[in-house]
Amino acid sequence: MPTTVLIVDDHAMVRxxxxxxxxxxxxxxxxxxxxxxxxxxxxxxxxxxDIILMDIGLQGLDGISATQQLRESVxxxxxxxxxxxxxxxxxxxxxxxxxxxxxxKRSEGDELxxxxxxxxxxxxxxxxxxxxxxxxxxxxxxxxxxxxxxxSRERDVMLLLxxxxxxxxxxxxxxxxxxxxxxxxxxILRKLSLDSRADLTRYATRRGLIS
Numbered sequence: 001m002p003t004t005v006l007i008v009d010d011h012a013m014v015r016x017x018x019x020x021x022x023x024x025x026x027x028x029x030x031x032x033x034x035x036x037x038x039x040x041x042x043x044x045x046x047x048x049x050d051i052i053l054m055d056i057g058l059q060g061l062d063g064i065s066a067t068q069q070l071r072e073s074v075x076x077x078x079x080x081x082x083x084x085x086x087x088x089x090x091x092x093x094x095x096x097x098x099x100x101x102x103x104x105k106r107s108e109g110d111e112l113x114x115x116x117x118x119x120x121x122x123x124x125x126x127x128x129x130x131x132x133x134x135x136x137x138x139x140x141x142x143x144x145x146x147x148x149x150x151x152s153r154e155r156d157v158m159l160l161l162x163x164x165x166x167x168x169x170x171x172x173x174x175x176x177x178x179x180x181x182x183x184x185x186x187x188i189l190r191k192l193s194l195d196s197r198a199d200l201t202r203y204a205t206r207r208g209l210i211s
Contacts, residue, residue, distance in 0.1 A: 002029040003120045006049040008040040008066070009033075009082070010058050014105075018053065018082075021109045028116060035059075037066035044074045051116050054099070056083040056090055064093045071098035078119045082112070088133050095134070101125040147207070149191045157184040161197055162204035 005022055007015045007030060015033045022028045032047050034040035036059050044052060052070060056063035067079050080101035081094045094102060100119045103112055104127045115125035126134060150158065153174070160170045167178040174181075185197070194200050204210045 002027050003051060003116060004029050004031045004047070004049045005051045005053060005116065006030075006032045006034065006040070006043055006047060006077075007053050008035075008037075008058070008063070009053075009055040010035050014055075018112070021112065022116075025113055028113070037061035037063065037069075040066055041069055041073060044070055044077055048074065049077055050120055052077050052079045053082045053112075053116075054079050056081060056085055056094065064090070064097050067094060067099055068097040080115055080119055080125065086127075086129050086133070088137060091130055091133050092137065102130045103127045104129060146192050150188060154184050154188050154191075157181060158188050158200065158204065159209060161185060161188075162201045162210050164201070 005028060007018050009015050009018070012035070015035075019030045019033070022030050031049055032043045034043045038061065040052070040054070052074075054063045054067055054070075058066065061069075063081065063083070067081070070077060070079060078100045079098060080103060081099045082103055082105060083090065084105045085091075086104055091102060101115045101124060103115050103125065107127060111127070118125040147155070156174060157170060160173065165173070167181045170176075170181045171178045189195065189200065192200070192203060194203060201210075
């Protein structure tokens with residue numbers, strides 16, 4: 001059976017060009033087109049395509065929000081973002097929304113066909129430019145200092161906890177409730193990937209935050 005494709009783009013000429021390209025492939029079949037997100041969701045529910053080619057810059061509901069809706073309402077369909085946008089402000093939200101591929105409109109037609117086949121087979125496909133952006137983000141996340149994720153109040157609570165003060169002592173010192181101290185403690189442990197207050201004390205000592 002051919003792989004069925006729904007094309008979502010607000011430009012009729014773009015949809016027509018993609019249709020011509022895909023219909024040259026014996027294993028691909030365009031079953032529908034949509035010009036905005038509302039029509040895309042309705043068409044996907046009716047047609048149940050294998051692949052949805054999704055533009056981001058749509059009128060009304062944007063393509064990223066539509067991607068999230070489609071992943072929830074038509075989970076069998078896999079979505080490939082096809083767009084001109086190549087900065088991380090678009091790339092990361094699209095992938096987090098559930099897109100299985102991200103390809104730029106300036107790419108060659110063969111690359112789009114390859115992307116569809118790869119995603120249909122259960123894989124993912126990222127344009128080389130997009131893959132570089134994702135790799136940079138992952139590298140930044142690995143090298144980031146976890147302490148930078150703490151707010152100034154969380155840092156205050158962390159130091160007092162590490163010094164062995166009780167919840168009530170910390171609450172009195174900072175002018176907050178003991179319950180709020182416990183709330184901050186939980187957030188601090190989560191952000192620093194620690195399991196206990198003893199781990200926190202060892203972490204603060206190792207980082208030179210306390211003696």
